[in-house]
Amino acid sequence: MPAAASTLETLSAELTSLRPRMDAVSLAIHARPELKFAEFHAQKQLAGWLAESGFAVRLAAGGVETAFVAVHQGTSPGPCVAVLAEYDALPDVGHGCGHNLIAAGGVAAAIAVVRTLPEHPGTVAVIGTPGEEMGGAGKVRLAGAGVFDGVDAAVMFHPGDRSLTFRPGLAAAHLRVAFNGVSAHASVSPWLGRSALAGAQLFLQALDAMRQFVRPTVRLHGIISDGGQAPNVVPAHAAVDLYVRDRTAASVEDLVGRVHDAAKGAALATGTTAAVGETGPLYAERRDNMVLAERFAEAVRALNVDIEPGDPDGPAGSSDIGNLSVLLPVIHPYIQIARTGTPAHSAAMRDAAATPFAHERTQVAATALGRVVTDLLTRPALLAEAQAEFAARRQAGGRAGERTGERAGESQPCPS
Ligand SMILES: [Zn+2]
Ligand SMILES: [Zn+2]
Structure with missing residues (x-):
């Protein structure tokens, strides 16, 4: 498919040109770790970069002060696809979960998409989801406020000690x-x-x-x-x-x-x-959308990085991404930025999250996320396939954990 290959090449080139800013934003967030719901410095870095890049930015989305929604409207109707950014840190250890990379890489991916497809249909959104660590459940609060109403799919990546298409979450x-x-x-x-x-x-x-x-x-x-x-x-x-x-x-x-x-x-x-x-x-269990996760993995492999499926029966933690994954098609793949065996939430992972290697790998992840977003915007069949898988798993898996709070209205990036 020569057309697809050229999209990936264009995205790659855009991300190469975005790389100095991506690294600077990531390192600025890494150097100033902020705990759940106090991420004002990170919010400013990310929202500022998106605003400069032509996104309409709204802070305090869903009534959560350090959240934001940034939207780039297309020139014709189409799906609404969101890239998620986490940016909170941990007590004592700082960015031992590498959320500086999630945030800077996610924003870079979205900017690369609108540069690659300036005339894109639909909406490209970046949703800043604070308070993931320490049971913060920022995404649950945002979903409860209606921020994800009308979003057709949401994508993010997480840094780790190995590259995995998906990984279970309890x-x-x-x-x-x-x-x-x-x-x-x-x-x-x-x-x-x-x-x-x-x-x-x-x-x-x-x-x-x-x-x-x-x-x-x-x-x-x-x-x-x-x-x-x-x-x-x-x-x-x-x-x-x-x-x-x-x-x-x-x-x-x-x-x-x-x-x-x-x-x-x-x-x-x-x-x-x-x-x-x-x-x-x-927190609900995580149901990665395998149609989209596979698309992400294909792009990662095309960029010469190995990635394999996670063990569905392997040990697992929990995250508020689970609550989104039972509401809409979502991916949460992992990209290796540290030596295999480096524990999450450790000083070693924190130090790894600031290295040039981590940023190289974040560029790969951002390119692959960009690929999934461009495909979702331009290939209705892919979105339909992802939605069909989502509906089938919802049918099989029940709806426990879907409860959300009061709708605040007006926070949505897209009309629902
Ligand atoms: Zn994390
Ligand atoms: Zn974590």
């Missing part, structure tokens, strides 16, 4: 189980007290007892986030922060019911009370 509930007891002097009159910490301990033991009786795919893990204040005071308050994960949101919702029962039992046994709350929204 559904996850983010819970806090708070125990309340009665304080007393721990030596003079302990019988007047009821220890909230004892409730929390027994609750954790109940979870351990449950472990044999859940599917092997389940992950139950937590910490004591409040264990009392002083050894000589019977703790009146204690709390366990807990994640409950499995392959589907429906299974997680069932498990959360069992967690409620375990908390109730532990409270009853210790004369305390327990309240189960959420520290963040439920």
Whole structure:
């Protein structure tokens, strides 16, 4: 297909010319890590670059201050395709997840698309999705505010220690189980007290007892986030922060019911009370759109980088991209920027995310994302195929985890 090859060549050339700015934006974000929902410096870098490149930029999209939507309208009607940018960092370790590369590479991809196809149909959007780390669920908030209404497909890439077309992501509930007891002097009159910490301990033991009786795919893990204040005071308050994960949101919702029962039992046994709350929204499982993921992988291979499918049964974390993947066709492939085995969220990954090699690989990923976006805009059959796969998996996978909040209106990049 000579026409397709020439699109890839044009995109490649545009990305080569965008590279100095891409690197500068990425390194500026890397040098100033910002935690979830405080990413003002990153937002300014990205939004400024998009505005200069002819995109109409709206900050605080969906009522989230550090989010943004940047839109390039085409010259004729057509699909609305969004490139996603994450740009938050981690406490202590900084950009140990390499979101500086996701952001700068995503913006570069979108700019390269509109330079390659100045007369494109439809809409090219960049959606800045802050607060991915630490259960921030920025994408869930944006989806709840209607930001993704009318978006036909969304693409992003993630840096990693290997290149993968897709990788599974577990559904996850983010819970806090708070125990309340009665304080007393721990030596003079302990019988007047009821220890909230004892409730929390027994609750954790109940979870351990449950472990044999859940599917092997389940992950139950937590910490004591409040264990009392002083050894000589019977703790009146204690709390366990807990994640409950499995392959589907429906299974997680069932498990959360069992967690409620375990908390109730532990409270009853210790004369305390327990309240189960959420520290963040439920993350849905990730359903990468394989039609689009394969298109991405083809482009990566054409640029001489190996990429292989992930292991659908392999170990997995969770991300708010899952909640989008049950709402619309989405891809979240990985590009290797660090030596195989480099752990995510580590100092080694942070250092790797600032190297010339990481930026070379980000250019490859951006070119491949650009290829998927141009194909979606110009080949209706590809979008139809992606949508058919999405609909079939939605049918098979159920709709758990799709719940969203109030619609704020007016935030959408595209009319829905
Ligand atoms: Zn990440
Ligand atoms: Zn991360």
